[in-house]
Amino acid sequence: xxxxxxxxxxxxxxxxxxxxxxxxxxxxxxxxxxxxxxxxxxxxxxxxxxxxxxxxxxxxxxxxxxxxxxxxxxxxxxxxxxxxxxxxxxxxxxxxxxxxxxxxxxxxxxxxxxxxxxxxxxxxxxxxxxxxxxxxxxxxxxxxxxxxxxx
Amino acid sequence: xxxxxxxxxxxxxxxxxxxxxxxxxxxxxxxxxxxxxxxxxxxxxxxxxxxxxxxxxxxxxxxxxxxxxxxxxxxxxxxxxxxxxxxxxxxxxxxxxxxxxxxxxxxxxxxxxxxxxxxxxxxxxxxxxxxxxxxxxxxxxxxxxxxxxxxxxxxxxxxxxxxxxxxxxxxxxxxxxxxxxxxxxxxxxxxxxxxxxxxxxxxxxxxxxxxxxxxxxxxxxxxxxxxxxxxxxxxxxxxxxxxxxxxxxxxxxxxxxxxxxxxxxxxxxxxxxxxxxxxxxxxxxxxxxxxxxxxxxxxxxxxxxxxxxxxxxxxxxxxxxxxxxxxxxxxxxxxxxxxxxxxxxxxxxxxxxxxxxxxxxxxxxxxxxxxxxxxxxxxxxxxxxxxxxxxxxxxxxxxxxxxxxxxxxxxxxxxxxxxxxxxxxxxxxxxxxxxxxxxxxxxxxxxxxxxxxxxxxxxxxxxxxxxxxxxxxxxxxxxxxxxxxxxxxxxxxxxxxxxxxxxxxxxxxxxxxxxxxxxxxxxxxxxxxxxxxxxxxxxxxxxxxxxxxxxxxxxxxxxxxxxxxxxxxxxxxxxxxxxxxxxxxxxxxxxxxxxxxxxxxxxxxxxxxxxxxxxxxxxxxxxxxxxxxxxxxxxxxxxxxxxxxxxxxxxxxxxxxxxxxxxxxx
Numbered sequence: 054x055x056x057x058x059x060x061x062x063x064x065x066x067x068x069x070x071x072x073x074x075x076x077x078x079x080x081x082x083x084x085x086x087x088x089x090x091x092x093x094x095x096x097x098x099x100x101x102x103x104x105x106x107x108x109x110x111x112x113x114x115x116x117x118x119x120x121x122x123x124x125x126x127x128x129x130x131x132x133x134x135x136x137x138x139x140x141x142x143x144x145x146x147x148x149x150x151x152x153x154x155x156x157x158x159x160x161x162x163x164x165x166x167x168x169x170x171x172x173x174x175x176x177x178x179x180x181x182x183x184x185x186x187x188x189x190x191x192x193x194x195x196x197x198x199x200x201x202x203x204x
Numbered sequence: 205x206x207x208x209x210x211x212x213x214x215x216x217x218x219x220x221x222x223x224x225x226x227x228x229x230x231x232x233x234x235x236x237x238x239x240x241x242x243x244x245x246x247x248x249x250x251x252x253x254x255x256x257x258x259x260x261x262x263x264x265x266x267x268x269x270x271x272x273x274x275x276x277x278x279x280x281x282x283x284x285x286x287x288x289x290x291x292x293x294x295x296x297x298x299x300x301x302x303x304x305x306x307x308x309x310x311x312x313x314x315x316x317x318x319x320x321x322x323x324x325x326x327x328x329x330x331x332x333x334x335x336x337x338x339x340x341x342x343x344x345x346x347x348x349x350x351x352x353x354x355x356x357x358x359x360x361x362x363x364x365x366x367x368x369x370x371x372x373x374x375x376x377x378x379x380x381x382x383x384x385x386x387x388x389x390x391x392x393x394x395x396x397x398x399x400x401x402x403x404x405x406x407x408x409x410x411x412x413x414x415x416x417x418x419x420x421x422x423x424x425x426x427x428x429x430x431x432x433x434x435x436x437x438x439x440x441x442x443x444x445x446x447x448x449x450x451x452x453x454x455x456x457x458x459x460x461x462x463x464x465x466x467x468x469x470x471x472x473x474x475x476x477x478x479x480x481x482x483x484x485x486x487x488x489x490x491x492x493x494x495x496x497x498x499x500x501x502x503x504x505x506x507x508x509x510x511x512x513x514x515x516x517x518x519x520x521x522x523x524x525x526x527x528x529x530x531x532x533x534x535x536x537x538x539x540x541x542x543x544x545x546x547x548x549x550x551x552x553x554x555x556x557x558x559x560x561x562x563x564x565x566x567x568x569x570x571x572x573x574x575x576x577x578x579x580x581x582x583x584x585x586x587x588x589x590x591x592x593x594x595x596x597x598x599x600x601x602x603x604x605x606x607x608x609x610x611x612x613x614x615x616x617x618x619x620x621x622x623x624x625x626x627x628x629x630x631x632x633x634x635x636x637x638x639x640x641x642x643x644x645x646x647x648x649x650x651x652x653x654x655x656x657x658x659x660x661x662x663x664x665x666x667x668x669x670x671x672x673x674x675x676x677x678x679x680x681x682x683x684x685x686x687x688x689x690x691x692x693x694x695x696x697x698x699x700x701x702x703x704x705x706x707x708x709x710x711x712x713x714x715x716x717x718x719x720x721x722x723x724x725x726x727x728x729x730x731x732x733x734x735x736x737x738x739x740x741x742x743x744x745x746x747x748x749x750x751x752x753x754x755x756x757x758x759x760x761x762x763x764x765x766x767x768x769x770x771x772x773x774x775x776x777x778x779x780x781x782x783x784x785x786x787x788x789x790x791x792x793x794x795x796x797x798x799x800x801x802x803x804x805x806x807x808x809x810x811x812x813x814x815x816x817x818x819x820x821x822x823x824x825x826x827x828x829x830x831x832x833x834x835x836x837x838x839x840x841x842x843x844x845x846x847x848x849x850x851x852x853x854x855x856x857x858x859x860x861x862x863x864x865x866x867x868x869x870x
Contacts, residue, residue: 070416070434077436086383087376091494092575096801099494127376140374147365147767150775151241152373153380153495153543181809185801187494188241188544189778191812193771 056116060085061129067116075119076100076111079126087127087156091185098184101157102126108164110157110183127156130163139163142201143194150188158184162198171202217348219302221274222295223252224343229323229336231256231263233292236276237284238268238517239369240542240549242832243768244284246368250764251289255296255354257320258335265368268517268539278516278550280658282731282830285764289828290351297354299344306338363766369541381498381540381554384511386568389500390419392561393438393571394429395445396581398795400655402449404428415441422564426452429557431565435572457651462623464631464645473604473642479595480681484670485857486588486840487788488652490798491659492806495543496578501558502568507534508559509568513542515549515658516616523552524559546779547658550616551583576799583657584789584796586612586630588666592674600682602693605643607671609634612652614662633664633837636671637729638693653794661833664730665780665840672726672841673856676848686725686845687712696729698759701821702736703727705757709819710738720744721752722850726838732829734759734821737777739842743850747862747869750811751781751843756835757819761826769831770818776835777816782807784840785860 058065060083067082079085079102088111091099095110102111103125130137136144139162149155158181165172165180172180177198186194224232233252239245245265253260266272268279276288304315307325310333311318317328326332372378397404403426412421412430417437422429428447432438500511501524508528514520517537525532542549558571573581590609597603614629615621621629631647679689687707694700703725706712712723720743727736740753754777763769786805790797798804840858848854853868 070437073434073436077434080383081434084385085376086379086385089380089495090382090572091496092801094575094800097494097575127374131375136374143374144370145365147367147370147771149241149367149370149373150243150771151495151542151544152369152378153493155373156376159374178809185494185806185808187492187546187779187806189775189782189807189812190771191778191807191809192774192814192816195809195812 075114108161138204142197146197148193148197234273270537282832389568391435392431392569406448408446411444412441467642470642481593486666489787491548496573497554498572499554499558501562503562546660585659586656590670610648633667669840702757710755724845726841730834741846747865773835780836780839
C-alpha cells in the first residue's frame, strides 16, 4: 500500500502493509525514532505526535487515516537550529531523567501552548495527564511548561 | 581509610583503563556502569573535568562497552558515584600528575612552577603545552595510587540544571535500544510460555508461516519465536502459533533462614512482659518501566554484537556467550540509552531472546517486549511480611526489639544465592539505625508464586515501611512525639541532623491540626546515605489519600551535581508514593493477571505531590555516597504515618488505598 505522509513539513511516500500504525511508519519507515513505543494502546503517552496541531498517540492512528494532515514529531520542533520554547524550558529545568517519555510530553505541551498561550496550572496538568513518567519528574515538567508559556 | 569503604581491597587500577586523551584533546573516561536517567554520565564528566582541569564539553564518557571499559558487576545499589566516581577521580588526579611531570621535562620547569588550565599545562613564564601534545604517540600509563591527592572542591558544586544527554533527548536524536537500526535488521518475538521455564513439546506453525513478512519460525530447544520484516508481522504470526508446553521439572527451593542479629538475654525480656507488636505486608509490584525491555543482536559465526538496555553489561556478555557457545571476548555489548528500569534491567531476557533469533536467521534482530509481556513475565518486586515486637522500659525507651521478616529473592541469582548475598539484598535495611539494648533480627527467604528480582532499593523500602511504621506505633503507644522518640534512640550525628532538618523545615508540631490533614515522618540510612522525610497528606471522606507535600533531608557526602541529586530525590519520592498509594499486581493461579496500564494505574500528573523540598544536609568533607534510590526508601512509612496522624487509620498492608484507609478507620 502506497501512502503519502506530510511529516515535519516534508512530503514522504512510503510502501507499507495495510494496518500499519502511524507510530510504526514514523519509526520503521521514515527512521524518525524520536517518537517512542510504550504500550501500543494509546494510554502511556510515549508516542504522542502532533496531527494538524493536535496531540495524538500515534500508536492508535492507522497510517491510512492520516491523509493530508500535517504530522509534527519531536525531530521537527526546532527550526533552523533554534529550540522550541518548550524544548528550551525542559533543558533549563532538566525536566527529565531517562527521557523515554519526554518526546511525548514535549509534543503535548507544544499543542497546549499553541491553543492556550497562558495556561493555568490545572490546564497544564490536565493536558499532560495522559503522559506517564515512571522516573517521577512531574514537578519539573510542570515548571518547564509554565516557564515556556512565559516566553 | 575506613574498612567500610566500598573501594577498599579492590585491585589497583591503571590510568589507561580509565582515561585516554585523544589527539584533538578529547578526554575519554571509561566506566562499566550504565546510564538510565540517574545522571552518572554527567556526574562522571564533572569529576574528570574538575580533577583534570578540562572543560566538561571535552570529556566523553564511555559507559558499559564491554570491550573497552573495566569489568563491572553491575549498576545498582546507588554505588556508581561512590565507587566508579572515586575511581575516575583518582585516575584523573593521577593523570594530571603525569601530565605535569611530562610538561616539566618538556618546558624545563619544576612542577611547582606549572599550572593546569583548560586542557593545558601553563608555565609561570607563560609558555604552555596542551594535554594532546603531551600524550601524542605516548598515552598516559601507570598504576593509580590509592586515593591520590585530588582537587575536589570543598564547597558545593555548580548547582545549575545540566545533563549531557538532554539536548539529544529533547530533539529526538537520543538512541534508545529500540531505535537501533542495522543494515538487514529484522524484528522478532519469542513466544513466552505462561509458566516461565516451560519447554515447547508440540507446535503447529502452518498459519504463522503464511503471515506476510514472516522470515522464519525459529524453534530452538524448548523455545519458539518468529522473525519477520516488521514488528507487527512478527506479533501477528506469533498469535497464530499453536503450541503445547510442558513445565520444566524444577527442584523445590527450600526456604533460607538467616539470623542477622541476636543479642543474648533477649528472650528473657520478652517473656511475660507487656509488649507492642504489629504485622506489615508489602505486595508484589511492577517496575512498570515506560519503555519495555529491548535488545538488538547481530550474531555471526564467530562473534556477536549486542545492543542492549541493561544494568549488567558484563552479565549480558557472559550469558549470551554461553548461549552461543562463544568465548566472552567474542561478544561485544553496547549499552544504549535506556528507559528507566528501576532494577528490571538486571535480568537478561531481551538480549537472550534476540541472540537466539539472530543466530537462527543470521541477520540482526531487534526484539522489544510488548507491554503485556512486561507486566506478565517480568520479574517483580518480592513480597514482604514482617512482624515487629518491642518492649518499652519505664522511661519509654526501647528495651528490646524483635524483627522477623519474610521475603522472596531480591537478587538475580535466585534464593540459591550465598547467604552473604541474601543478607545484602533481602536483608537490606532489616536492621534499624537505632540504638537498642537488645535486639533480634531474623530473615526468611521463601520462593514466590511468581518470578521476582531486583527492584529499586531491594528490600530497603519494604523493610523501612515496616520498621518506621512501627516506630510511630511505639511513639503513639507511649504518647511521645514521633521525631523526639526516634532521636532518643540515635547517636549518629548525621542521622540526627536529617531528622532535625525535616522537623524544623516542615513546621513539625508547630502547625494547628486541620481535620483530615496529617504529617508523618520516617528515616533511614541507605547504603551510607542518610535520609529523613516528612510527608503531609490529606485524606478525603472516601478514604482517598493525597500526598500534598514532602520535606526530604539527605546527607550523601560531597555532591558532585546538587541539582542532579535533587532531581533523583524528587523522582524517587514521586515513584515511591505511587508504589505506596496505588500499586499491587494481581496474582491468579500463580500467574500475574495484570497485563495493561489500565489494570495497573501508576501516579500521573494528577497524583503527583505539588511540592517536594529537598534539603541537603551534606557533610561536604565526606566521600560521596549514593543518591539514586535513597529518596524512595522512607516514603511509604512517612505516608502511612501521616495518614494515621490525619485520621487515626493505621494501615499495615500496602497499598494505602481508600478502601484500606476506610477499613482501618472504622
